[in-house]
Amino acid sequence: MQKKTRALSGASQDAYFRRVFKAYPNLSVDERERLVQRLRQEIAQLRLRRSARSEAETPSPEASTVRAPAPPAGARVAAVPAASISANISTPFDPFSPNVIVVVRTAGRDAALAALTAIDCPDNLRLLAREQRLAVAGDPTSATDLRAAIVAAAERRIANRMAAAS
């Protein structure tokens, strides 16, 4: 006899959350991804009713008829925060902020290090490095070392680009 529930974890759990969030057109892809990452940190395993799972896998009519919003002049794809949904979850970590390369270029190395001190958790620093494509040299474990390695990687990226343009 088939079980009434099914356990999901890891990639299949992430995929499930993505499917659920797709039904909310106010959420941008970026916000959906941040929510998925946050939930991945909070939830080890998800036990799901089979009926609930099939509902999530079936696109809702609302989701399937989502149209691109009419942008004003100077429209941007950047999304408007969907406060009604994200407010229920404490602010998720955004691995794209601060934009380390931009901070290094506009305010310098020390300012970038200072901006990164707002992030205490080494796992979050590693996530930021990965998402911003900043290759951290060695295997630093402390937050301090990670921050220094991230800024050094940003400097290498900047030098790389300057070299290509010369």
Add this chain to the structure above:
Amino acid sequence: MTQFLAVSNRKGGVGKSTVAVMLAHAAAAWSQRRVLLMDLDTQCNASLMLIGGVGWERACRAGHTIADYFFDRFDKVAEDESAYVANDVGDVAHPRLAGGRLSLLPGSQRLEDIQGELLLKHSKKDLEADAIAVQVRGRMKRLMKHFGHDFDLVILDCPPGLSFAALAALDLAHHVVVPFRPDFVSQFALDRVAMLIERVETAEQLASICLAERRYSCLANCLKGTGHERLLIDQLTLDHPLLNTRLPMLDSIARAFDWDETKQSLEQKYADAVPYLRALHDEVFGVQQLRAISA
């Protein structure tokens, strides 16, 4: 005054022809301009989008393409060039498009060969290679400029790479729209095409030119709304002028370039991409941009 607007990027696959055709449709319909799209790309995608495969083949057989125009007229004094132009092109039926407001100088796969032939022909004169190249490029520029008499706006759909025709177009253009996809290599491509447009040789020289005074604007295309794209665009904003309009990855834009013999309205053709098309049109041809072009 006729405006020459180039759509260019040395990198391929960034949506140059798509953007060129979108701007041509929008300028003809909404700004009521007499628009000529000059297809300088040997892939001829813009031509196929505007006159279809049969129309393009007919133009090739009649010798009415950009390659034929350059070859036939290279050593001659200016003559009536209208025979090379296909009028009332595109599959958009719009009241304001009546009367041939959107025209096309069709592209040709032979354009690269023709450029080589012209170079060889002029190599017989006692000139250094660089001087010959400058001469060929300059003549192509003047030949393109001839079309200024009959049109309000000439859109130059440039090929990837640096052919003589592409360099001549960049030289002629009052303004250049540079579409790009926000990925790792795009930043290198933008840096390089920017130096070419601004006629400088180093990144330092480029940086010394104020963003507001640059002769080009970059257009982020095919966006999926990811954090990586946001990251890269923020970085590019430090070095290049970016248009506020950003084009998302939309099926309606991709579908809009399937050639269809049935005329349809601009709204039908672009469907949910119309707001983006409108925003792009207003920004590129808006008051601010026009001022920059006229300056």
